[in-house]
Amino acid sequence: MSIKASEISDLIKARIDKFSSATEARNVGxxxxxxxxxxxxxxxxxxxxxxxxxxxxxxxGLALNLERDSVGAVVLGDYKHISEGSQVKTTxxxxxxxxxxxxxxxxxxxxxxxxxxxxxxxxKLKSPLERVAPGVIFRKSVSQPVQTGLKAIDSMVxxxxxxRELIIGDRQTGKTAVAIDTIINQKGTGVKCVYVAVGQKQxxxxxxxxxxxxxxxxxxxxxxxxxxxxxxxxxxxxxYGGCAxxxxxxxxxxxxxxxxxxxxxxxxxxxxxxxxxxxPPGRExxxxxxxxxxxxxxxxxxxxxxxxxxxxTKGRVKGKTGSLxxxxxxxxxxxxxxxxxxxxxxxxxxxxxxxxxxxFNAGMRPAINAGISVSRVGGAAQTNIIKKLGxxxxxxxxxxxxxxxxxxxxSDLDEATRRQLERGVRVTELMKQKQYAPMSVAEMAxxxxxxxxxxxxxxxxxxxxxxxxxxxxxxxxxxxxxxxSINAKPDLSKEVEAGLKKCCDDYFATLG
Amino acid sequence: MAERATIxxxxxxxxxxxxxxxxxxAEWSQGLRAAAEIVADPRVAVLTTSPSLTAADxxxxxxxxxxxxxxxxxxxxxxxxAENHRLPLLPEIAAQYEELRAAVENTVDVEVTSAxxxxxxxxxxxxxxxxxRLKRQVRMQNSVDASLxxxxxxxxxxxxxxxxxxxxxxxxxxxxxx
Numbered sequence: 001m002s003i004k005a006s007e008i009s010d011l012i013k014a015r016i017d018k019f020s021s022a023t024e025a026r027n028v029g030x031x032x033x034x035x036x037x038x039x040x041x042x043x044x045x046x047x048x049x050x051x052x053x054x055x056x057x058x059x060x061g062l063a064l065n066l067e068r069d070s071v072g073a074v075v076l077g078d079y080k081h082i083s084e085g086s087q088v089k090t091t092x093x094x095x096x097x098x099x100x101x102x103x104x105x106x107x108x109x110x111x112x113x114x115x116x117x118x119x120x121x122x123x124k125l126k127s128p129l130e131r132v133a134p135g136v137i138f139r140k141s142v143s144q145p146v147q148t149g150l151k152a153i154d155s156m157v158x159x160x161x162x163x164r165e166l167i168i169g170d171r172q173t174g175k176t177a178v179a180i181d182t183i184i185n186q187k188g189t190g191v192k193c194v195y196v197a198v199g200q201k202q203x204x205x206x207x208x209x210x211x212x213x214x215x216x217x218x219x220x221x222x223x224x225x226x227x228x229x230x231x232x233x234x235x236x237x238x239x240y241g242g243c244a245x246x247x248x249x250x251x252x253x254x255x256x257x258x259x260x261x262x263x264x265x266x267x268x269x270x271x272x273x274x275x276x277x278x279x280p281p282g283r284e285x286x287x288x289x290x291x292x293x294x295x296x297x298x299x300x301x302x303x304x305x306x307x308x309x310x311x312x313t314k315g316r317v318k319g320k321t322g323s324l325x326x327x328x329x330x331x332x333x334x335x336x337x338x339x340x341x342x343x344x345x346x347x348x349x350x351x352x353x354x355x356x357x358x359x360f361n362a363g364m365r366p367a368i369n370a371g372i373s374v375s376r377v378g379g380a381a382q383t384n385i386i387k388k389l390g391x392x393x394x395x396x397x398x399x400x401x402x403x404x405x406x407x408x409x410x411s412d413l414d415e416a417t418r419r420q421l422e423r424g425v426r427v428t429e430l431m432k433q434k435q436y437a438p439m440s441v442a443e444m445a446x447x448x449x450x451x452x453x454x455x456x457x458x459x460x461x462x463x464x465x466x467x468x469x470x471x472x473x474x475x476x477x478x479x480x481x482x483x484x485s486i487n488a489k490p491d492l493s494k495e496v497e498a499g500l501k502k503c504c505d506d507y508f509a510t511l512g
Numbered sequence: 513m514a515e516r517a518t519i520x521x522x523x524x525x526x527x528x529x530x531x532x533x534x535x536x537x538a539e540w541s542q543g544l545r546a547a548a549e550i551v552a553d554p555r556v557a558v559l560t561t562s563p564s565l566t567a568a569d570x571x572x573x574x575x576x577x578x579x580x581x582x583x584x585x586x587x588x589x590x591x592x593x594a595e596n597h598r599l600p601l602l603p604e605i606a607a608q609y610e611e612l613r614a615a616v617e618n619t620v621d622v623e624v625t626s627a628x629x630x631x632x633x634x635x636x637x638x639x640x641x642x643x644x645r646l647k648r649q650v651r652m653q654n655s656v657d658a659s660l661x662x663x664x665x666x667x668x669x670x671x672x673x674x675x676x677x678x679x680x681x682x683x684x685x686x687x688x689x690x
Binding site: 015016029 | 515688
């Protein structure tokens with residue numbers, strides 16, 4: 001695209017025209033010291049906590065420490081041009097990010113500035129980064145599901161709209177993969193997604209963007225990126241910025257999903273800021289308010305009732321609930337969930353999905369440990385059909401784990417035990433799922449039905465995945481109507497059950 | 513700087529309260545200003561941190577140089593500062609003392625920097641406007657800085673009212689640049 005000179009000068013003319021040249025009265029202070037992005041300012045007697053400060057050269061900062069004779073602030077962005085004696089002005093504003101549907105499909109930084117080279121974000125609204133979570137009066141209990149498209153999660157640790165479900169595990173266990181699959185599966189469901197990348201490699205972020213684009217999932221997704229090379233202040237603020245963008249959809253009676261990838265890196269960035277601001281270090285050198293750092297963020301994920309939405313939109317949207325589902329990610333070190341940040345976030349969230357290295361290496365992907373993964377509220381939101389069929393799966397796996405440990409010592413097993421072990425092995429196999437291949441409710445129901453009713457028992461354990469794929473393609477070609485009807489109305493009625501039975505009978509008969 | 517101000521505060525407050533009880537604001541102002549100038553002098557500044565001089569020597573030196581500027585209370589004050597090794601803080605103490613005094617006397621020091629020299633009428637107008645704006649009796653100090661191009665900048669403590677052409681151009685530049 002060529003730049004038209006007249007267009008540009010017209011633009012500038014318009015902006016000069018609009019420029020308000022009123023005399024400004026501001027509080028001014030002087031920089032005393034600059035250390036690693038932390039600035040101490042003398043003066044600024046009227047600065048308020050969390051206020052934006054303006055430095056020379058269109059740089060902004062955030063007042064975080066209000067002391068008797070000085071203000072401690074973090075610089076948002078480059079600080080090389082700020083020196084001792086520089087002037088700092090108060091702005092009377094707090095940090096805001098642009099919000100609205102215009103952001104969908106864009107990659108922005110922690111403050112909502114586009115970084116994808118697709119031009120300015122023309123959003124009409126702004127929202128403060130820090131906001132108090134909706135109160136109890138405006139909340140509604142979780143009752144609708146977020147389909148992740150992963151059998152293991154939707155059947156055993158279901159997630160509801162407005163729930164906070166932690167994804168926790170060591171490095172390289174597929175935490176991001178679970179989140180990305182969930183985002184991809186929201187295509188066409190009306191659930192808007194926000195993916196907040198904190199402290200990650202630029203290449204990983206680029207990868208995520210590319211994968212989402214390939215699967216056509218960028219259209220309903222906003223990516224907020226604060227990579228490892230951005231200043232610690234931006235990494236600390238990115239989750240709040242992303243949350244504000246997600247809240248917009250919740251406030252307007254829509255459903256949204258936000259992934260914080262990952263909060264342990266955010267806590268590390270915050271620790272850096274706190275130590276440089278000379279706040280007293282506590283456990284693992286984190287400051288005293290790390291719990292509040294995460295609890296106030298995750299409290300903003302909520303399901304709000306119709307009155308809230310109506311009040312918020314001033315009556316424009318009536319009779320609709322809104323939700324913001326939170327999927328925080330925490331990286332553990334060598335499976336240690338008793339470290340400070342993991343315990344905090346586990347206690348804040350409504351359940352957790354544990355991913356384990358051993359399972360991952362054994363080929364179980366997603367590497368979900370079904371024994372210790374829980375969802376404390378999601379059961380209420382599960383679709384009827386998955387709830388009925390998934391109960392058996394959980395039970396079979398629980399019994400299998402118990403027996404498997406026990407049967408290692410037993411040489412000959414009775415028939416019933418052997419059967420349970422066989423079933424367990426096959427269900428475990430069945431829980432494997434490829435990345436970027438989310439399943440619909442109907443497909444999931446079919447696989448679960450077949451497993452529950454022992455169709456896989458006669459299949460060789462190494463061929464379970466293959467057989468399942470065959471069953472799915474058979475159903476898609478011969479029983480498309482059945483799948484469609486289940487997706488439209490996910491109840492396990494008599495007809496549906498008969499349909500599933502017929503489908504399984506027909507397919508497994510062909511295997512001989 | 514921030515830490516120095518924090519340490520200087522109790523001294524300034526003590527000096528101020530002593531002066532208020534003795535009803536000797538002006539004398540103390542004069543004494544503190546003189547003492548601040550003495551310790552700011554590079555020749556004295558070297559000595560104030562020197563380990564070879566005792567507190568009494570230092571106090572004696574400062575009071576001798578100050579001479580008639582120091583009343584008896586002021587002399588004792590210098591001695592206390594010397595004993596606590598806080599003589600280098602005198603400039604901050606003097607500044608804070610003046611702030612406290614200005615708050616009680618309901619006055620405020622205002623620096624006005626203008627592009628061209630203000631005439632008497634303009635100065636009077638500005639003073640009246642500032643009296644109303646700051647709700648205090650304004651003590652104005654005028655200076656001229658041609659680089660402002662036009663208008664003036666009013667500075668009263670932390671508050672800066674920028675009505676200069678230069679400031680407006682800078683804001684326009686930021687606005688266009690963003």
